[in-house]
Amino acid sequence: MPVRADRLIATLLLMQARGRVTAAQVASELEVSVRTARRDLEALSSAGVPVYSAPGRGGGWSLVGGARTDLTGLTAGEARALFLAAGSAAAAAPDVQAALRKLLGALPAPLRDSAAAAGQATVVDAASWGRTAPPEPEHLPALQRAVVEGTQVELGYRGRDKPPSSRTVSPLGLVTKAGVWYLVAGTDDGVRTFRVGRVSAVTGTGQPVRRPEGFDLRAAWEASAGEVERRRAGARVRALAEADAVPVLRGWLGPNRVTVGATGPDGRVAVELTGPSARVVAAEVAGFGDRLEVLEPAEAREHLAGLAAELASLYDGAAGGGPPAR
Numbered sequence: 097m098p099v100r101a102d103r104l105i106a107t108l109l110l111m112q113a114r115g116r117v118t119a120a121q122v123a124s125e126l127e128v129s130v131r132t133a134r135r136d137l138e139a140l141s142s143a144g145v146p147v148y149s150a151p152g153r154g155g156g157w158s159l160v161g162g163a164r165t166d167l168t169g170l171t172a173g174e175a176r177a178l179f180l181a182a183g184s185a186a187a188a189a190p191d192v193q194a195a196l197r198k199l200l201g202a203l204p205a206p207l208r209d210s211a212a213a214a215g216q217a218t219v220v221d222a223a224s225w226g227r228t229a230p231p232e233p234e235h236l237p238a239l240q241r242a243v244v245e246g247t248q249v250e251l252g253y254r255g256r257d258k259p260p261s262s263r264t265v266s267p268l269g270l271v272t273k274a275g276v277w278y279l280v281a282g283t284d285d286g287v288r289t290f291r292v293g294r295v296s297a298v299t300g301t302g303q304p305v306r307r308p309e310g311f312d313l314r315a316a317w318e319a320s321a322g323e324v325e326r327r328r329a330g331a332r333v334r335a336l337a338e339a340d341a342v343p344v345l346r347g348w349l350g351p352n353r354v355t356v357g358a359t360g361p362d363g364r365v366a367v368e369l370t371g372p373s374a375r376v377v378a379a380e381v382a383g384f385g386d387r388l389e390v391l392e393p394a395e396a397r398e399h400l401a402g403l404a405a406e407l408a409s410l411y412d413g414a415a416g417g418g419p420p421a422r
Contacts, residue, residue, distance in 0.1 A: 238298040252297030266305040269313035
């Protein structure tokens with residue numbers, strides 16, 4: 097993400113300087129493939145930046161209104177869209193931070209505050225919780241606007257194992273972790289975190305956000321994520337893993353759920369795995385087969401033995417090509 101954010105800014109400034117460019121010219125200038133350059137140009141357009149393409153001979157990509165190196169042609173909404181597209185990577189990439197500062201300085205004064213807010217409205221958490229990233233949530237754009245504009249919203253929400261609810265919240269920031277989006281918001285019960293994919297409705301109230309004094313989005317998210325990790329780590333499972341299985345195990349469960357210990361005389365590595373229950377952890381690692389031997393607790397071993405018996409019964413005779421016995 098940081099690299100792409102840097103390219104988005106560089107692509108925009110290249111268009112400002114030249115007036116009109118082709119995807120091939122952008123690719124050559126930025127040393128990327130033509131396909132990547134075209135995807136970046138389309139991303140700028142879909143983010144709300146006034147970019148358009150003209151087909152045919154002599155065509156290419158241009159900014160509405162022609163070349164403006166001072167960026168005065170951007171509206172407040174377009175500037176916010178650009179910073180939302182690129183700014184979420186800034187914390188992890190000093191070069192992107194520098195580029196955004198230069199870009200911010202080039203904006204007209206009335207647009208700077210909202211653009212700066214957009215650049216700080218999102219946190220990217222690179223750690224994984226072992227999930228496959230879902231599609232972008234339907235209500236993400238509305239929540240991005242509410243965060244940047246600082247307005248409260250009526251939030252419809254479907255919590256896990258809870259009936260749908262509606263409440264007024266103060267959107268304070270957005271976090272993306274492994275492609276999953278979360279809203280950090282102020283509520284009557286304090287700062288809470290909501291999974292954006294479970295939001296069913298967003299209705300603006302026109303009221304300003306109530307921001308806690310000294311609020312810091314990254315610190316609030318780390319506190320929330322820490323609580324999730326504590327809930328997920330309710331059980332501990334001790335095991336011995338083949339050395340080459342350890343990195344696979346860390347990638348599967350996430351590094352925060354795997355503690356690596358000493359290597360034994362047989363070359364196997366002691367590991368401690370955490371999760372919401374011993375049965376859940378056992379089910380998660382069942383596919384490692386004999387590359388991972390669970391030692392304790394007994395509940396995890398018994399669950400694996402049960403799974404093995406069920407699978408053996410189901411697939412008995414499969415190696416010989418026949419159907420399972422009934």
